[in-house]
Amino acid sequence: MEKIRIVIVDDSPFSIAFLRDILEENGYEVVGDAGTLDEVKEVIKAKKPALVTMDMTLPGTDGFECTRAIHEIDPSIKVIVVSSMMDDEIVNEAKKNKVSAYVQKPVDADELVTAITRVMASDELYTLLEAEAFSVFKEALLDGVNRMTKTLLTFKEEYSTNKEHKSEGLTVIIGIIGKFSGRMLIDLSKETVNNIAEALLKRDVKNNDEMLAAIAEFANIVAGNACSVLNRKDKSFGLRVAPPSILYGESVHISAPNFKTDTAVAETNFGEVMINVGFTKGEEKWM
Amino acid sequence: MDVKHINPFIESFANVMPQLGFGSTRKGNLSVKGKELQSSGVIIIVGIVGEIKGNVVYSIGMEDAKKIASTMMMGMPVDELNEMAESAISELTNMLTANAATSFSGMGITIDISTPTLLYGEDISVKMSSNQVICIQLFADDIPMDINISFEK
Numbered sequence A: 001m002e003k004i005r006i007v008i009v010d011d012s013p014f015s016i017a018f019l020r021d022i023l024e025e026n027g028y029e030v031v032g033d034a035g036t037l038d039e040v041k042e043v044i045k046a047k048k049p050a051l052v053t054m055d056m057t058l059p060g061t062d063g064f065e066c067t068r069a070i071h072e073i074d075p076s077i078k079v080i081v082v083s084s085m086m087d088d089e090i091v092n093e094a095k096k097n098k099v100s101a102y103v104q105k106p107v108d109a110d111e112l113v114t115a116i117t118r119v120m121a122s123d124e125l126y127t128l129l130e131a132e133a134f135s136v137f138k139e140a141l142l143d144g145v146n147r148m149t150k151t152l153l154t155f156k157e158e159y160s161t162n163k164e165h166k167s168e169g170l171t172v173i174i175g176i177i178g179k180f181s182g183r184m185l186i187d188l189s190k191e192t193v194n195n196i197a198e199a200l201l202k203r204d205v206k207n208n209d210e211m212l213a214a215i216a217e218f219a220n221i222v223a224g225n226a227c228s229v230l231n232r233k234d235k236s237f238g239l240r241v242a243p244p245s246i247l248y249g250e251s252v253h254i255s256a257p258n259f260k261t262d263t264a265v266a267e268t269n270f271g272e273v274m275i276n277v278g279f280t281k282g283e284e285k286w287m
Numbered sequence B: 001m002d003v004k005h006i007n008p009f010i011e012s013f014a015n016v017m018p019q020l021g022f023g024s025t026r027k028g029n030l031s032v033k034g035k036e037l038q039s040s041g042v043i044i045i046v047g048i049v050g051e052i053k054g055n056v057v058y059s060i061g062m063e064d065a066k067k068i069a070s071t072m073m074m075g076m077p078v079d080e081l082n083e084m085a086e087s088a089i090s091e092l093t094n095m096l097t098a099n100a101a102t103s104f105s106g107m108g109i110t111i112d113i114s115t116p117t118l119l120y121g122e123d124i125s126v127k128m129s130s131n132q133v134i135c136i137q138l139f140a141d142d143i144p145m146d147i148n149i150s151f152e153k
Helices: A013-025 A037-047 A063-073 A088-096 A109-149 A190-201 A208-233 B007-019 B062-072 B083-106
Strands: A005-009 A029-034 A051-054 A078-083 A101-104 A153-159 A170-177 A181-188 A245-248 A251-254 A261-268 A271-280 B025-033 B036-050 B053-060 B111-113 B117-127 B133-140 B143-152
Touching: A005 A013, A005 A037, A013 A029, A013 A109, A029 A037, A037 A063, A051 A063, A051 A109, A063 A078, A078 A109, A101 A109, A109 A153, A109 A190, A109 A208, A109 A261, A109 A271, A170 A208, A170 B036, A170 B111, A170 B117, A181 A190, A181 A208, A190 A208, A190 A271, A208 A245, A245 B036, B007 B025, B007 B083, B007 B133, B007 B143, B036 B062, B036 B083, B036 B143, B053 B062, B053 B083, B062 B083, B062 B143, B083 B111, B083 B117
Parallel strands: A005 A029, A005 A051, A051 A078, A078 A101
Antiparallel strands: A153 A261, A170 A181, A170 A245, A181 A271, A245 B117, A251 B117, A261 A271, B025 B133, B036 B053, B036 B111, B036 B117, B053 B143, B133 B143
C-alpha cells in the first residue's frame, strides 16, 4: 500500500524532528513541514499531503487559522492537532474547525499512530461503502421481490446525478444510521404499490392502510437486508435502519440532496420501482 | 410516547434558531395526531435510531420555508425554493435534530440521526410508523414550523 503523506506544522525544530522520527519509524512519509501561515499554504499546495499534524501556538497565527487555510485549499486533507494545551474550550473549537483528532504533547508514539490510523481508516471505509452500497441495495431489492413474490425484475436505467424528481405517486423513506448516515428512498405509482401489496398478501388489498403497511414492510426488509450485507462486509459500518415513513399525494416533489446518491429504475411484474440510495461522509465521530 | 421526549426539540429550536439570524422563538400548540399527517409545503424527514427509534418530520409552509431560507442566507431574497434554499432548510433540520440528540444524550438516552430527506408538494399524506405522533408548533420570528415526532418505544 502507498505510504500516507504527512506535513508537520510546528514552530519548534525539536518538535518537527521528534514527530518526523515517530512518523517515519511507523511507515508514514513526511513530505514537508511549516512554521508560519505562509509556509503552511505553500507546502500544502506544493505537496498535497493526506494529513497534517498541527501545533496550536505558532508565530503570528494559530493552529485553527492554519487548519482553515488548509481546508480552503483542499477540504479532504485531515488535520490532527498536536499540542501541549488541551481543555474543553480548545477541543470544542477544534471540532468547529473540522479538526479530525487531537493528540496532547508530549506525544506518545502509539497515541499518535492510533489517531492517524483511525482518521485515515474512516476515509477508506467510506470509499468501500461508496463502492459497494448501491449494488448491495439493488441486489436486496431484486432478492426481496424474488423471495416475497417469486418474480424477477430488471434494472433498466441507472444514474448517479442528483436531480429533483416528481414522485410517481408514493415514496417510502428509510433513514440509515451508523458510521455513516444516509437514506434509502423507494418511489413508485400507487397502482404498483397495490400490485405489490396483492402479491405479498396473496389476495386483494382490503384498504389503503393495508396497502401502505405492506409496502412499508417490503421497503423495511429491503433496507434491513442491504444494511446487514454491508455490515458483514465491514462490521464497523454498524448500519441500522429507522422505521419507514410513507408520503403520497397528487404532486410530490423529491428534492435533490446535497450528497451523492445513486438511482436505479427497476422494471417489475407489478410496475416500475425506483430506488435511490446515498450516504454522507458527514461529521466523523470524534476521538 | 413520553412527553418529556418533546423538550429536547423545543430546547434545540430555541438554541439553534438565534444562531441562524432569528430574533425570537416561541412555543405554539402541542397536539397529538394519529398515524397519518396531512401537509402542504415543504416536508423534511429525519430518521432516528438508538435507544429510541422513529422519525422526526418537519413541516413548513412553502412561503415560510422561503422566509426561513432567506434569513439563513443573511437576507438574500428567496423567490423560489431553489437548490440553495432546499439545502439551507435540509441543513437546518439536520442541526435541529442533531442538537436535540445532544439533549437526549444529556438525559441518558443515546440516539443517532439519519440524513434529512426533503420533499415538497400540495396535500401530501405522511404515514408514520408509530400509532401516535406528537406535533409541536414552534415559531421563529413568528414564522411557524411544525415538528412531528413519531417514536416507537
